[in-house]
Amino acid sequence: IxxxxxxxxxxxxxxxxxxxxxxxxxxxxxxxxxxxxxxxxxxxxxxxxxxxxxxxxxxxxxxxxxxxxxxxxxxxxPNVTDAVKKFFRGTGDGMCDVVGLMAAAACFTAGMQYIGLTSALIDGMKNSQQIAQIGAAFGPFLLAVISGSGNAAALAFNGAVTPHAADFGYGIMQLGSMAQLGAGIGRSMSPVAGAGIIIAGLAGINPMEMAKRNAVPCIIATVVIMLLLL
Incomplete structure (x- = not known):
């Protein structure tokens, strides 16, 4: 809208x-x-x-x-030889762009836990349900904007924070859904998201211009979903 x-x-x-x-x-x-x-x-x-x-x-x-x-x-x-080559090239790209990002997210989650950032975040969210509400929405959102991957951002947050949802007064389904949706919306305004770069190329514009255009609607959408879910 x-x-x-x-x-x-x-x-x-x-x-x-x-x-x-x-x-x-x-x-x-x-x-x-x-x-x-x-x-x-x-x-x-x-x-x-x-x-x-x-x-x-x-x-x-x-x-x-x-x-x-x-x-x-x-x-x-098509030429069968070319089609098979493109199929396996696409498979390799999927491994690199999707599975690779998820592996990076898992490493990021482990790093957060190792340096004590996860426990600090959890303690802060325990002290205030408002902080937990905002963190669940905009934590994955910002991670997705920076990384360009909604799945990687949601995986990182859900792996580190969502299991402790009950400590913040939320259900795991509530917090996990919010993280997944927030990450998806953040990806939609990321200038480094693969899909965004492709669409910007088709439109003949800079991906950063697309990110600027989507920024306000995406931020408002995240706020609305946060109020509806949490």
Whole structure:
């Protein structure tokens, strides 16, 4: 809602055309709905195979991703050699950008505990529920803004602080959910988030400009969620 308000105030809600784009190319572009649907097939398979839905037999994440990849190759019919190379390059990027960040977050959590920062934070949050409320929301939020990863920030906070939720007067589900949501929102305004950098590149702008634009709506959203959850 807030981002739409910003767009209306800046009179950008009627559409945007990249200045450097070729107008003729823009006119020729058409959405291939089959190609657009393929990336969500693994997610659909995971939902349908989940214990809660159970429409199809349970499918693991790697299997669902391989099925989606196979369907994509059949639909697009690229050079198989190039497709396999790109698949494994993407797998390596995922290990580097996702798993690597989570490992870094685990190390960060261990470091916090080793130097006594975790215990100091917990003691401070025990003394005031207001401090615990703000810390649960904006701790992961700031970590995500700095690191560019919502998962890594939430993992760091949930690993170090959330297990002590009862000491602050909250349930683990409450505190964990707030940390996860706060980290996700923080990632949305991070200038170093991988997805943000890609989107900024597509829009032809500096990632920092995107972060500035998202800052106020993201901060307000975090405050609203904090008041609703905690």
């Amino acid at each position: 807030l981002l739409n308000i910003v767009a209306i105030v800046k009179k950008e809600h009627t559409g945007y055309v990249l200045k450097e784009a070729n107008e003729e190319e823009g006119k020729e572009f058409k959405v291939n709905y089959l190609y657009a649907i393929i990336p969500i097939i693994p997610l659909v398979l995971l939902v349908l195979g989940s214990k809660q839905v159970a429409v199809i037999p349970e499918i693991s994440v790697p299997v669902s991703m391989l099925i989606g990849t196979a369907i994509g190759i059949i639909a697009v019919r």
